[in-house]
Amino acid sequence: MPRGAVRVDLNISLDGYATTTDQTPENPFGHDWGRLVGAYTATRTFRARVLGDTSGAGTTGVDEAYAEAYFEEVGAEIMGAGMFGLHDHGDDPDWRGWWGENPPFHVPVFVLTHTPHPTLEMEGGTTFRFVDTDIEHALELAHEAAGGKDVRIGGGPTTVRQFLAAGLVDRLHVAIAPILLGRGIRLWDDLRGLEAGYDVVAETADSGTIHLTFRRE
Amino acid sequence: MPRGAVRVDLNISLDGYATTTDQTPENPFGHDWGRLVGAYTATRTFRARVLGDTSGAGTTGVDEAYAEAYFEEVGAEIMGAGMFGLHDHGDDPDWRGWWGENPPFHVPVFVLTHTPHPTLEMEGGTTFRFVDTDIEHALELAHEAAGGKDVRIGGGPTTVRQFLAAGLVDRLHVAIAPILLGRGIRLWDDLRGLEAGYDVVAETADSGTIHLTFRRE
Numbered sequence: 251m252p253r254g255a256v257r258v259d260l261n262i263s264l265d266g267y268a269t270t271t272d273q274t275p276e277n278p279f280g281h282d283w284g285r286l287v288g289a290y291t292a293t294r295t296f297r298a299r300v301l302g303d304t305s306g307a308g309t310t311g312v313d314e315a316y317a318e319a320y321f322e323e324v325g326a327e328i329m330g331a332g333m334f335g336l337h338d339h340g341d342d343p344d345w346r347g348w349w350g351e352n353p354p355f356h357v358p359v360f361v362l363t364h365t366p367h368p369t370l371e372m373e374g375g376t377t378f379r380f381v382d383t384d385i386e387h388a389l390e391l392a393h394e395a396a397g398g399k400d401v402r403i404g405g406g407p408t409t410v411r412q413f414l415a416a417g418l419v420d421r422l423h424v425a426i427a428p429i430l431l432g433r434g435i436r437l438w439d440d441l442r443g444l445e446a447g448y449d450v451v452a453e454t455a456d457s458g459t460i461h462l463t464f465r466r467e
Numbered sequence: 468m469p470r471g472a473v474r475v476d477l478n479i480s481l482d483g484y485a486t487t488t489d490q491t492p493e494n495p496f497g498h499d500w501g502r503l504v505g506a507y508t509a510t511r512t513f514r515a516r517v518l519g520d521t522s523g524a525g526t527t528g529v530d531e532a533y534a535e536a537y538f539e540e541v542g543a544e545i546m547g548a549g550m551f552g553l554h555d556h557g558d559d560p561d562w563r564g565w566w567g568e569n570p571p572f573h574v575p576v577f578v579l580t581h582t583p584h585p586t587l588e589m590e591g592g593t594t595f596r597f598v599d600t601d602i603e604h605a606l607e608l609a610h611e612a613a614g615g616k617d618v619r620i621g622g623g624p625t626t627v628r629q630f631l632a633a634g635l636v637d638r639l640h641v642a643i644a645p646i647l648l649g650r651g652i653r654l655w656d657d658l659r660g661l662e663a664g665y666d667v668v669a670e671t672a673d674s675g676t677i678h679l680t681f682r683r684e
Contacts, residue, residue: 264662264679265655266482428667428679432659438482442649445481450645452671460669460677462481462645 253393254400255420255466258410259320260437261287262424267434268407286427289457293317300354312455316425325399326392327355328385330409331363334378346370347378355404358395360388362409385412407435414441422448422464470610471617472637472683475627476537477654478504479641484651485624503644506674510534517571529672533642542616543609544572545602547626548580551595563587564595572621575612577605579626602629624652631658636681639665643677 262268263286270282290296294308295317308314331337339345347353352373359378361367367380381388392401403413413419424437438444448464455461479485480503487499507513511525512534525531548554556562564570569590576595578584584597598605609618620630630636641654655661665681672678 265653265658428662428669430655430658430661432655432657436482438647440649441482441647444647445645450675452645452675452677454669454671454677458667458669460671460679462677 251398254323254325254396254398256389256401256403256413256418257324258403258413258419258422259316260405260407260410260422260424261290261427262407262437263427263429263431263434265430265432266436266438267431268405268410268437269434270431271433282429282431285429286431289313289427289455289459290317290425292457295321309457312453312461313425313457313459316423316461319423323399324357324402325396326357327359327402327404328388328392328409328413329359329361329404330406331361331365333405333409334359334361334363336361336363336365336367346372349376352376358392359404360392360395362388385416385418389413389418407437411437411439411441414444417447419464420466424462426460426462428458428460468615471540471542471613471615473606473618473620473630473635474541475620475630475636475639476533477622477624477627477639477641478507478644479624479654480644480646480648480651482647482649483653483655484648485622485627485654486651487648488651499646499648502646503648506530506644506672506676507534507642509674512538526674529670529678530642530674530676533640533678536640540616541574541619542613543574544576544619544621545605545609545626545630546576546578546621547623548578548582550622550626551576551578551580553578553580553582553584563589566593569593575609576621577609577612579605602633602635606630606635624654628654628656628658631661634664637683639681641679643679645675645677 260268270280270286272280272282292309293314294310295314297303297308299321335348353376356375359376361378361380363380364382370378403410449467451463453461477485487497487503489497489499509526510531511527512531514520514525516538552565570593573592576593578595578597580597581599587595620627666684668680670678
């Protein structure tokens with residue numbers, strides 16, 4: 251079976267941070283997270299696909315076009331242990347991640363971890379499988395599970411950077427918010443020369459977001 | 468007299484580097500410098516104003532519009548000691564900088580340094596004055612010399628960052644080349660929240676360059 255592409259979509263700040271650091275008990279997402287992903291969560295597609303808002307409300311235009319593309323043809327996803335939520339809850343055998351009982355993936359998800367964990371069948375088609383393996387083999391498993399559709403490397407940024415450094419990503423889309431976060435985990439560290447072998451296209455949205463796409467030539 | 472604006476124009480990489488590191492004796496500018504500033508040096512304005520090419524050759528469009536704006540109404544410039552070339556030649560009383568006898572500034576230039584150095588009158592209207600003072604006072608001197616025109620903070624990135632952090636810059640234009648340099652001096656370090664108080668506008672050029680402007684609201 252022909253394989254789908256390996257894709258990444260991330261929101262980063264102008265200074266390259268893909269994570270935020272201002273979470274507090276009172277504001278568990280922090281103020282920065284909303285600013286980082288705000289242009290995406292305002293789109294009609296996000297509102298319909300993630301929030302279940304069928305009213306047709308939400309922004310259109312460039313941000314919306316990328317939001318639509320985000321949901322196209324993904325057959326499996328790979329994420330780091332931190333993105334699933336293992337770092338804070340690894341000792342709890344009943345922990346089912348912080349994505350809720352109906353996570354927004356709706357496909358098989360492979361979680362990279364050295365900690366054994368039983369497979370979790372969630373609602374809506376998401377299955378979390380925990381794999382203690384290298385990224386190349388995890389990608390093999392994901393391609394098999396995707397049945398010819400694309401595989402997304404979901405995050406976090408450290409995991410994405412590993413796949414980028416290994417040359418395994420066919421399409422990287424970053425939505426750059428015009429803000430400076432000043433701290434967190436930077437996507438671009440240690441990726442000197444990444445652009446070689448990619449076509450790079452940038453587009454700006456009315457929201458001020460810069461959509462940058464690295465695509466295999 | 469009314470004061471002009473305080474402006475910055477810099478070329479940076481996608482990962483935020485404003486300097487390059489691959490200089491060698493055989494290739495004193497390095498390969499990266501050409502890639503970092505290539506979209507600018509290809510413009511019709513750069514070719515005419517800096518190279519003296521009166522043939523009308525060079526790119527037009529978005530990159531050219533920013534190149535034209537670069538030369539508008541600057542009455543004085545401030546730069547760090549490194550940009551003048553003092554770091555390598557500070558002990559040489561005859562050193563006149565690495566900008567040649569007819570430097571491309573054509574206005575009074577204030578060089579921030581703790582090393583006393585006699586004023587240098589160059590050809591074409593450039594005067595280098597060496598000032599051992601804080602950035603606020605250097606800006607006073609530059610405003611006086613500019614006679615109501617704009618003052619440019621020329622560089623390097625460490626000097627620019629000081630002026631940005633102190634809230635002294637009215638307009639910051641960065642031309643972001645779609646390349647990852649991976650090392651050097653980053654413009655955006657320690658500038659968390661810089662966007663507050665600025666309008667931020669991004670525009671993309673056919674060259675792949677992203678032109679980003681922070682303008683005082």
